Amino acid sequence: MGSPEPLKKDPVTSTPPATGTETTTPRIGVFVCHCGSNIAGVVDCPRVTEVASKMPGVVVARDNKYTCSDLGQDEIVKAIVEAKVDRVVIASCSPRMHEPTFRACIQRAGLNPYVLHMVNIREQCSWVHNQEKQRATEKAIDLVRMGVSKAARLIPLEAREVPVEPKALIVGGGVAGIQAALDLGNMGFKVYLVESKPSIGGVMAQLDKTFPTGDCAICILAPKMVELARHPNVTLLSYSEVEEVKGYIGNYEVKVRRKSRYVHEDKCVGCGVCAEVCPVKVDNEFDMGFGKRKAIYVPFPQAVPLKYTIDKENCLHFKTGKCLLCVKECTNKAIDHKMEDEVLDLKVGTIIVATGFQTYVPMKKGVYKYWEYENVITALELERLLNASGPTGGHLIRPSDQKTPRRVAFIQCVGSRNKKIDRNYCSRVCCMYAIKNAQIIKEHEPGTEIAVYYNDIRAFGKGFEELYHRVREEFGVEFIRGRPAKLSENRETKSIMIRAEETLMSKITEREFDLIVLSVGLLPSEGSKRIGKTLGLSLSSDGFFAEAHPKLRPVDTATDGVFLAGCAQSPKDIPDSVAQAKAAASSAAAIMFSGKVKIEPLTVEVDESLCVGCGLCVEQCPYGAPELIQNEEGRTRARIIEALCHGCGTCAASCPQNAITAKQFTDEQICSELTAALSQNGQAKTAGKKAEEGV
Numbered sequence: 001m002g003s004p005e006p007l008k009k010d011p012v013t014s015t016p017p018a019t020g021t022e023t024t025t026p027r028i029g030v031f032v033c034h035c036g037s038n039i040a041g042v043v044d045c046p047r048v049t050e051v052a053s054k055m056p057g058v059v060v061a062r063d064n065k066y067t068c069s070d071l072g073q074d075e076i077v078k079a080i081v082e083a084k085v086d087r088v089v090i091a092s093c094s095p096r097m098h099e100p101t102f103r104a105c106i107q108r109a110g111l112n113p114y115v116l117h118m119v120n121i122r123e124q125c126s127w128v129h130n131q132e133k134q135r136a137t138e139k140a141i142d143l144v145r146m147g148v149s150k151a152a153r154l155i156p157l158e159a160r161e162v163p164v165e166p167k168a169l170i171v172g173g174g175v176a177g178i179q180a181a182l183d184l185g186n187m188g189f190k191v192y193l194v195e196s197k198p199s200i201g202g203v204m205a206q207l208d209k210t211f212p213t214g215d216c217a218i219c220i221l222a223p224k225m226v227e228l229a230r231h232p233n234v235t236l237l238s239y240s241e242v243e244e245v246k247g248y249i250g251n252y253e254v255k256v257r258r259k260s261r262y263v264h265e266d267k268c269v270g271c272g273v274c275a276e277v278c279p280v281k282v283d284n285e286f287d288m289g290f291g292k293r294k295a296i297y298v299p300f301p302q303a304v305p306l307k308y309t310i311d312k313e314n315c316l317h318f319k320t321g322k323c324l325l326c327v328k329e330c331t332n333k334a335i336d337h338k339m340e341d342e343v344l345d346l347k348v349g350t351i352i353v354a355t356g357f358q359t360y361v362p363m364k365k366g367v368y369k370y371w372e373y374e375n376v377i378t379a380l381e382l383e384r385l386l387n388a389s390g391p392t393g394g395h396l397i398r399p400s401d402q403k404t405p406r407r408v409a410f411i412q413c414v415g416s417r418n419k420k421i422d423r424n425y426c427s428r429v430c431c432m433y434a435i436k437n438a439q440i441i442k443e444h445e446p447g448t449e450i451a452v453y454y455n456d457i458r459a460f461g462k463g464f465e466e467l468y469h470r471v472r473e474e475f476g477v478e479f480i481r482g483r484p485a486k487l488s489e490n491r492e493t494k495s496i497m498i499r500a501e502e503t504l505m506s507k508i509t510e511r512e513f514d515l516i517v518l519s520v521g522l523l524p525s526e527g528s529k530r531i532g533k534t535l536g537l538s539l540s541s542d543g544f545f546a547e548a549h550p551k552l553r554p555v556d557t558a559t560d561g562v563f564l565a566g567c568a569q570s571p572k573d574i575p576d577s578v579a580q581a582k583a584a585a586s587s588a589a590a591i592m593f594s595g596k597v598k599i600e601p602l603t604v605e606v607d608e609s610l611c612v613g614c615g616l617c618v619e620q621c622p623y624g625a626p627e628l629i630q631n632e633e634g635r636t637r638a639r640i641i642e643a644l645c646h647g648c649g650t651c652a653a654s655c656p657q658n659a660i661t662a663k664q665f666t667d668e669q670i671c672s673e674l675t676a677a678l679s680q681n682g683q684a685k686t687a688g689k690k691a692e693e694g695v
Helices: 045-052 070-083 095-108 122-126 133-151 175-186 217-230 273-277 316-320 325-329 379-386 430-444 464-473 526-535 574-594 616-620 650-654 667-681 684-693
Strands: 028-033 058-064 087-092 116-120 160-163 167-171 190-194 234-237 240-248 251-258 281-283 292-294 342-348 350-353 357-359 376-378 407-414 449-454 478-481 484-489 496-502 507-513 515-520 522-524 562-564 596-599 604-606 626-630 636-640 660-662
Touching (some): 028 070, 028 133, 045 058, 070 087, 087 095, 087 133, 095 116, 116 122, 116 133, 122 133, 133 667, 167 175, 167 342, 167 574, 175 190, 175 217, 175 234, 175 574, 190 251, 217 234, 240 526, 273 325, 350 526, 379 430, 407 430, 407 496, 430 449, 430 464, 430 515, 478 496, 496 515, 562 574, 574 596, 604 636, 616 626, 616 650, 650 660
Parallel strands (some): 350 562, 376 515, 407 449, 407 515, 449 478
Antiparallel strands (some): 160 596, 251 342, 281 292, 357 522, 484 496, 626 636
């Protein structure tokens, strides 16, 4: 490796540390919000305001029923102008909720938006002390006192602007990724869609019908797949994976590996002659193992791109060095067993993660015997058996004897709502697809007896409650409330006995069925794990990607410029996946339309005189913001890429030289809050002394 480049001025890297000193005494305004009864029902807001008005540096103190309302904000602006306020403390809800609102508010009054300090007297006070009104009021006063002390030491900051590359990367080619790509492409942006499998389409391409409308899944998906492949603004990178992502919002550098198909896409016409002569047959993953495919294959007839791929693990030529029947039959000379992977370097401004989901595979030692009994299958396997283009042409069969089952049972919540396997969440779609498939079976074979073992039927969404009642009343599907306790097989007939407690009947029953269908839950995909590590995305407790805010920013992530769509964020059905994809595309487009983006200045800064270039901050930072460079004197030092920094302070806490400081969270500012908090207990002097000593 060569030596690091010398220190250069960069519009998105840190500036020299600010001193935090002020030449004039700050004039502070305090504004206390009642938040209706959320705060005022517990905290005596007028009392808090009265005490605040007498605190050092406070020139105006007001309380308002709803400070975030237009009227409340107008009063803040008016008070700032009249009292010549230059620092603002707002005691209300969480900064996460309304800090941008109040920053914009004080900016209208002519103040720097970063001389605002919010004190949380709702979530951290009234909501947790609702039975102790007097003590809650005292705590609110202490919190405001701490906020006033810190506000006096706030320094103005300026947000920086960086240019935005008007291109987008979408990771995942399911229905969500396809929709997001089409929306951005139609807006005129260049889009790269990366899909790890040979064809786009995702799980939706494997489904039979989509209810409650009854549309064929591939019939409504295939036109979008073709449109995407032919779109002039979309570059489809199938059979590819994102290997590395560097940079920051507006300027991401992405490395994509295009895996070798051993077939030249520009020469292959999808005629299928190569597959006809291939002597190797293996289980078809697309048909969940029920059908067979060749070692050179396309996943399904409507695949996009319709280009053949060689399965290296099963190809005879890669195993023995012989065969080459496919090469001899291909008149376009498209097949090349010596083809190698290709690595592409892309530069994009925004990224949308739409890596989808995978279905839960029942435990090998589970009570439902999925790995032991042939006639216990999953819902996705049932979808392939019911699909007209599936391995059985849409005819439902028992895997054990290929006969049509006359008694079918669905078992709900397999891999969902189960604390034992750490899957506490509801997968949302399981009840609906069980109801859908029960109706399809009854339409194909009206004489089939169907029972659904359930905990609770969650038929949410447009049309599904009506579908639930129709399946019960018109098609005669029996719904049994109770979780099956044991499955046992008749070795001669291969039928399955279900022993369960039927809770509505308050009795234990044993019923025999020809086929058992496990309604398995949704899990984050394997691709999600890889891209999550690459992008540094955080996860929710359920293992799916965490959004920036569950209500106000449902498609954003903590990494600026990276958005979520579809089941990568949480389990959801097709309409919700499409809706979220359109929302993610709109959010990404808003950034790219602007041509530039502001970088939050609440970052960290490095005191180069103290930094020894140990690199610990580089190792600790979850966002990759610090980097080691050589300064003009040739000494290795840390530098912060502000566009990547989120101001979390991890690097500052780990720095052994105390060379890193978080803006607006300096030692002086934090110690001033501690001193203010202890001042009413006669401990201020001790706290101040310890702060000076660095304890």
